[in-house]
């Protein structure tokens with residue numbers, strides 16, 4: 001599995017190099033080898049998203065207008081390769097809006113979004129579909145499984161769009177389902193699965209292409225604590241293998257797994273707390289015994305209290 | 309993604325909602341089958357009329373009394389008589405005429421052994437009538453010129469008359485009473501069949517003087533049946549008839565004739581005109597049913613795509629290129645219309661093997677291809693249009709779609 005994933009990653013990488021060469025002719029030496037280290041996976045500058053116009057305008061992202069300049073400041077965010085970021089904030093604070101833009105599912109009203117150094121705004125429809133397919137694994141707040149389709153076919157779908165052969169596709173989809181503990185549910189349709197199982201199918205679908213980046217919008221929002229631990233364990237392991245993870249959560253218990261916690265209020269980042277180094281293993285895997293022994297309230301007592 | 313894969317997705321999509329796919333297919337099927345069958349019925353009926361007119365013989369000319377348009381009506385209209393027929397039979401003045409048969413018609417009640425039957429047409433004529441009117445004897449024989457000369461009370465009867473009076477028994481040699489006069493049946497005609505208003509098989513044919521003596525009196529005849537020497541000679545024969553009868557009727561002005569000469573050919577062309585109208589009407593009805601089938605596909609595809617916009621969003625979110633999504637939906641609607649159209653062609657061809665309201669349908673090959681092509685084109689266009697719209701949405705827009 002590990003080997004399959006890394007070989008897949010290599011292929012995805014070449015795919016994106018092709019993309020980069022087409023959109024923004026890069027200098028001879030690629031940024032990864034440059035003196036300033038690898039380009040950040042995510043680099044967001046002055047990002048804003050508004051819905052509607054006139055009096056009915058909703059500023060979902062970027063905060064309220066600056067009283068002096070008139071324009072809102074927008075969101076700035078840099079996420080390094082291998083980081084594990086939890087995004088928190090009250091309902092309606094713009095978390096999903098940010099996530100959808102990061103996942104190339106939506107376009108910002110203004111601002112720049114560089115994914116692996118490529119300006120996403122300059123990509124055409126076809127290149128965007130390649131990016132979504134090869135670079136990003138997206139887990140939705142509301143599962144979003146294809147209706148009336150068995151779990152195995154769900155998970156095979158991204159591979160089918162990537163042009164992977166049927167036998168190879170099936171093998172990798174089965175491996176991904178086994179990874180999330182659903183080896184015995186491969187023939188079940190979404191309406192025959194529990195909420196937690198559906199969410200795990202969605203996670204399997206997101207990681208089956210071995211994307212460099214996993215974006216998860218409240219992946220544990222509908223799960224009990226047992227399933228939450230299962231899903232988080234999968235995500236922790238993915239991060240430990242070098243994948244960048246951004247997840248949205250309302251729970252401190254979940255945020256504890258991340259290396260870095262962002263807090264959004266009214267479409268702006270108001271706090272950014274680092275809990276572990278970006279290039280090490282995630283907190284839960286660094287010292288499992290200590291992590292398990294730690295009272296969940298300790299974190300929310302300090303970080304949560306300070307940020308509120 | 310290769311086309312086979314896209315096709316597999318499409319089949320999966322159709323199988324996911326079997327009832328809806330089935331009903332859509334049924335709509336197309338009915339539309340296509342209706343076009344094929346209705347046009348075949350129209351075509352078949354014009355064919356059968358053509359056949360039955362051709363059965364009468366294309367060499368035949370019918371002379372009937374009465375002027376054409378603009379003719380002065382009234383006392384100076386001379387009726388057709390046996391003398392007129394005799395004049396026409398003279399080869400010197402009418403070399404292109406082979407036979408002449410004056411004809412009187414009446415309707416009488418025939419009785420045999422207590423069974424009575426009203427005969428549609430009792431015809432008094434000469435033996436030449438049989439050949440000219442394409443009436444062939446099936447059992448027994450025709451009456452002869454000798455029977456005519458001696459006014460014998462003999463008759464040849466049509467097959468409907470025969471079955472009504474004699475049942476399955478052979479009528480030949482039996483005596484029946486028509487309008488109080490006893491006749492001996494000498495022959496029975498072969499069944500002609502027909503789609504006309506009057507049953508051509510409900511008839512009794514007897515020597516002219518016998519019928520005149522018994523029923524109509526020795527006055528004018530109803531019409532004179534003339535046979536030209538060949539199909540090519542009918543026009544010349546027609547001119548000769550006009551000349552001869554203008555002489556016997558004492559008419560100088562060719563625009564004021566008191567008789568009419570009509571050929572089977574002119575009858576044929578009017579008939580086929582009527583039939584063309586009939587076929588066009590049926591075609592219009594068929595086209596409407598195809599249109600309704602097409603609207604069915606369009607509606608289903610619109611509903612399907614709208615309902616599945618969320619699914620399209622999901623597929624786009626996990627990296628489906630627009631082309632693949634479009635391909636899947638196009639393949640779905642094309643499969644539906646291909647299958648529906650194909651089954652419709654089969655149903656149409658099977659349906660047109662049966663006789664419908666007495667008409668044997670004759671399939672027009674162009675209608676098969678046309679209906680099938682239109683069904684597929686509608687599927688492609690109206691399936692592609694909404695799918696294209698949905699595939700063009702941003703994933704998040706599609707996902708939020710209600």
Ligand SMILES: Nc1ncnc2c1ncn2[C@@H]1O[C@H](COP(=O)(O)OP(=O)(O)OP(=O)(O)O)[C@@H](O)[C@H]1O
Nearest residue numbers: 051052058059060090091092093094095096097098
């Ligand atoms: N399509 C839309 N049209 C108008 N307003 C929208 C739209 N989508 C989101 N919003 C608004 O943008 C704001 C941010 O929404 P968003 O979905 O990002 O919230 P969230 O932080 O994810 O909340 P939750 O925790 O409840 O999921 C909300 O006020 C919401 O009403």
Ligand SMILES: [Mg+2]
Nearest residue numbers: 095096141217
């Ligand atoms: Mg949300």
